[in-house]
Amino acid sequence: MEGDGTAWLGIDLGTQGVRALLVTGDGTVLGAGAAPLGGRRAGVRHEQDPARWWDAVCDASRAALTGRPPARIGGLAVCATSGTVLLTDGSGRPLTPGLMYDDGRAAAQAGRAREAGLRVQNGWGLPKAMWLVEEYGPARLAHQADVIVTHLVGHPAPTDSGHALKTAYDLEHDTWPYAALAGLGLTGDLLPEVVRPGSALGTVHAEAAERTGIPAGTPVIAGTTDGCAAQIASGALREGSWNTVLGTTLVLKGVAAHPVRDDSGVVYNHRAPEGGWLPGGASGVGAGALRAAFPDAGPAALDRAAAAHEPASVLAYPLVSPGERFPFLAPDAVPLVLGTPASDADLWAALLQGVGFVERLCLDYLHHLGAPVEGPLTLTGGAARSPYWNQLRADILGRPARVPEQTETALGMAVLAAYGTGGAATLADAAAHMVRVRTVLTPRPARTARFAEPYARLVGVLEERGWLPASVGAHARARLDLDTAGS
Structure with missing residues (x-):
């Protein structure tokens, strides 16, 4: 992979914008580009214009490729927000807005899907697809990344199993539940x-090349969700390792030899490109609340000022929008600030x-389910650019954490593109060459102890509101005095 002049392009469609990274086989970033995205929010409604997705991809890709050292682009892959869906015609042209991952209009449809025996959450792609069909009429289901792939290769292509999971694709049996759907x-x-993910979908056609700056003929590789992409970008690809991607919201994923079973449906299992399992979940808390x-x-200035408030005088459950999905399922959950802040x-x-605190509760919940949580923890996503917040999280969790040199989710797609085009024998090999660890954080025991009381208090508040099951709360409290990395 190293030294042959080849680079791979990763494209990430986030909530707030698109990022593109051009990365060599040894992890050197040759170019980066970004373009903003906006949406329409009103109450539980959150949608975006699919045409803007493509415009933003074109802008970000061209910025990543313009004025950079010459390199052969070996391939590209695209990730997008999980659970964002729309309807298209037979040629892949969007017919509806894109209903974003946290659009809340399909609660009734989710209830009907569960009655039909499908394990789905209210915000997943399947209920929203049902809502769209009822609102606009029957048309072809597509995920956010599918729109971009269609533009790139010039025709509709298969979707990846990562995005299909939340529209009820059965990953264990590799099939849609056709009768139920x-x-x-x-x-x-x-x-x-x-x-x-990692499968070949086609090559960039001439019109897309002109718009994006990506050479015609560049292989397009099936991507995955943003959460799985962030896990690849973290290098957390060995059993027992975990990655937290913290952007607008928080996603936690790990590696297990077998699916982690959860009757409540809070934790779900993606399939790794090479066949293993990536259990995890997506919370509604995150930097979007900030x-x-x-x-x-x-x-940066507020981070410096926050250091004088450890712990803060108030408790917060910083949901970006109403409803919670992980570490508990509570459609009626709302953002909380308990008390009046001093400043x-x-x-x-x-x-x-x-x-x-939510990140810790997620890990406690995974341990409650019997998931292997003893491996290394890596922090990625846009929020990992904050050194103060990274150290704070390590202190609250009471366990070491690694921060890669490049925290962008798009790096995971560059790694996947390298693997999918034969640039590495395994996905772990590709990540080992392309992911560089920048910082290793060591928790400070005195700080960890300082945060134990407010964490336990927040757990109690969540139980009192009926959001967190008592058995999970008891398990979390029992682990307060234990080594959370392996106990």
């Missing part, structure tokens, strides 16, 4: 073919700490 209004002719509370703030710095500290 037909009863819900999604007949077989509306469902895309599904392939594993932006909402402090839209014009300078994060902006105190509130900022409470929000940062709140995300750390």
